[in-house]
Amino acid sequence: MVNFTQITVKDIAKEVKDNCLLGIPADYSGVPMSVTIEIIKNKTKGLRLYCLPLTTIQGDMLIGSGCVNEIETAAVTLGEYGQAPRFQDAIENSKINIKDSTCPALHAQLQATEKSVPFMPLRGILGSDLYKNRNDWVVIDNPMNNSNTNDEKIVILPAVKLDILIFHASKADINGNVQIGRRRELATLAHASKKVYVTVEEIVDEDFFDSELKAAATLPSLYIDGISLAKNGAWPCGLTDYYDIDTNEMSKYAKAAKYQETFDEYMRDFILQNNYSNI
Amino acid sequence: MVNFTQITVKDIAKEVKDNCLLGIPADYSGVPMSVTIEIIKNKTKGLRLYCLPLTTIQGDMLIGSGCVNEIETAAVTLGEYGQAPRFQDAIENSKINIKDSTCPALHAQLQATEKSVPFMPLRGILGSDLYKNRNDWVVIDNPMNNSNTNDEKIVILPAVKLDILIFHASKADINGNVQIGRRRELATLAHASKKVYVTVEEIVDEDFFDSELKAAATLPSLYIDGISLAKNGAWPCGLTDYYDIDTNEMSKYAKAAKYQETFDEYMRDFILQNNYSNI
């Protein structure tokens, strides 16, 4: 029926090797929760998370489950459900390393890789303690004469290439193209990743490139290494046009994650009664 | 009927002031030919054309009509219809200045403005005579340690902000959002322009943001200063999903443009019997 080899959520989780640099989409970009559970079940270790630009429950769960060694992010939060407790605990007790960043820097570092240039300049940042704690960021004198700011100092950020990106999306077509809509940060993430895996709600019997409108909303298959069907694959996070965030489950998680013991208990249940099909 | 003030093609042409830096879309991005004719009728002078990344009949006509002082481009060509004769003549006889460039540099200079950074790095270019003739391009030592190339030299390009961008598109909605489909270079152009005017084939009675799919193909009204209806506004160039390039007219132009006299004659007719409505 489809012109590509469909894989499973478990197959995708197996591609997430210990110590790899894993791309993490924001809560609005399609959080691959079904794969996250499998990664946790695999007891994957030493992950380095690169968030574009933040993470919510996905990052907090991975951290609480001991899968994470380092995180580069502009924020970890449960949004309306409060702070991210396992993240807080991990930082306050030095269990993981953190590269504190700011949203546009996380974008720019991937855009550098997208263009295969070694660095990107970015304004702002100077005077922030973020800069003091990043030895991979460099300040230079603006070498251009086109600035109105005399003797301008500007930060340059290194290109970052991800080992692997996983995200959840609404639809794939029969040729393995994926609909991302306005979530164009997923294109930047994919362009900057060595491997890209996607879970989708459905695979539809058409080619998105047959319509100019649909083509415009598509991440082409040429950037994608594998696709798995995963109904409710973002749950308890939401997915545009499919389902809203599950407020009950999020409240339940936020409460449980306050302590490691109650988190562990929650995770045991969560893994057992998970809501995803097509694993 | 619409929630924005519709203007005319003549109104748009009046916004193109003598000596301004004008953004020129490629032949596949929606060439605003109806406005181009009005610019020529206005005898606008001293234009500096910034092509992303090339121009065909639009640039050649403007040059042949004496409207242009300088052009920054990766190419001027009539494609399958041969070289661009008025451009060739202008260069061979030093009638205009040229900043010879290469496609990715023209993109990167606008992306710098899009991010409000003073410059963008770009690989390649070194060893090319393009570099020798650009005193706005600078070579630096790569300040990052993340490159596998020892003592790497890299070119940095200045941010370029356009005074005005004009392009032709298929549809605007009632709130002045414009459908650009996959032609995302138009978004980069718009983000990097002080003023943006668009001609469209039709204005449709809907809001593109009511559909996630249509939203993904949209340039939002917040970047747009004025919209005019112009049926066949790209003619004799083509417009995706609307009409193909007019091969007869292009052949006729290519032949006429060989000499200034025959070009002038052609232009007199072209202006008189122009095929655009809603001027």
Added chain:
Amino acid sequence: MTEIFQSEIIISEISNLLKDDKHVAIGAASPIPGSAALLAQEERKNTNLKLQVTILHSQKFNNFTDGSRELFDASAQGRIDTFFLGGVQIDGQANINLVGTGRYPKLDKRFSGSFGSALMYFVVPKIILFREEHTPRTLVKKVDFISAPGISPPNIYRPGGPKYLITNKALFSFNKKKKNFKIEKINPEFTLDEVIKSTGFEFKTNKNLKYFTMPSQKRIDVLRNLIAPKVLNFYPQFAKKLWFN
């Protein structure tokens, strides 16, 4: 007259600060600023000066189509007039701390992180600092960690910066040259002395000190009937607690 909630008064005050704006953007976790912006938009609907409101966490009120970097790009281009930033701590030089308290990186109490503040604070002309809690714990002499600095030397590109700070007790303006806050309005439930005692930094007082303006019944009606249902869509927890419980 119906009872007016504290949050509604602050929404109303913030709304007044947006009066000359063309485009206000609302970032993560900002239900009160979001409500204020939508209120201002609604009240200007039939005037010549329309207000564009972009709420990042909403589908409907987000007119960006270039992915999540567009907010930062558009702001850097100068297309956003007002943006809101909060802070675990805010100090007298308008430095903000979104990262945590204690000694970085092993903090006593870690918070979410700096979000886009380290660029937005530099490029958006009118940054409104908003923190409901007004205590010596939140408004401090010196922040423990600078997520984004309140002021910058002249060799740093900085068209933007702090203009106001609003809390549940007072509204301050920030003077870039003098590098200090001045109190402009006070919540009538507090005295100036109480505000001074709950503020960890020194600020300039104001001879013309005004009280927070009570929103008119008309404004409250607009807020509750037209704005609240919109807010429910993208800040459900907040809206339910304030208006729909």
Added chain:
Amino acid sequence: MTEIFQSEIIISEISNLLKDDKHVAIGAASPIPGSAALLAQEERKNTNLKLQVTILHSQKFNNFTDGSRELFDASAQGRIDTFFLGGVQIDGQANINLVGTGRYPKLDKRFSGSFGSALMYFVVPKIILFREEHTPRTLVKKVDFISAPGISPPNIYRPGGPKYLITNKALFSFNKKKKNFKIEKINPEFTLDEVIKSTGFEFKTNKNLKYFTMPSQKRIDVLRNLIAPKVLNFYPQFAKKLWFN
């Protein structure tokens, strides 16, 4: 056997050069390379090694969705295996000139311009230089203007570069270390001496010099029946002249 056109033989030869590729991209004004890539794609349709072909000037064969910069970004990312470049002049060190002849900037004869060559030539692993006209005017000792250099010093990032040069008279390979071309195949209508005389630069000859391979009848059928109609869509002038007149 039906008459086989010169252009079809070159299409067939180019098609053979693409055999291990996964993704071939075709830029502006390249009908012969475009036809060759579509031919290779068709012939591999039922194998495990599918060929992706991106033709920029086509709607249907363009799978990019990030605007016209995506070709350059994807190439710089190493995702394009083969790209084609032409040249008003090509010299013995594989420097190419797309700008014009004479002394820049006031040239004797101006051509279109350098297009994306100044990046593509550096980053795409297999660049095939293609110029039908094989005369001392096109293949020169030294180009008048270097749009993109054939070789670069070690401190320049350069994973890509010239691999082949094909004309209507011969196929050459390029040796990056020795910085020279070697002839690999010759059009049977010409002698090696004739090729030497029509080439403005010195090249290495080849003991195993082969002739251009005549395409099989099957390949010609595929080309004329399946590929030609596709090409008509995006290179109408070329396709009409060759196949539909």
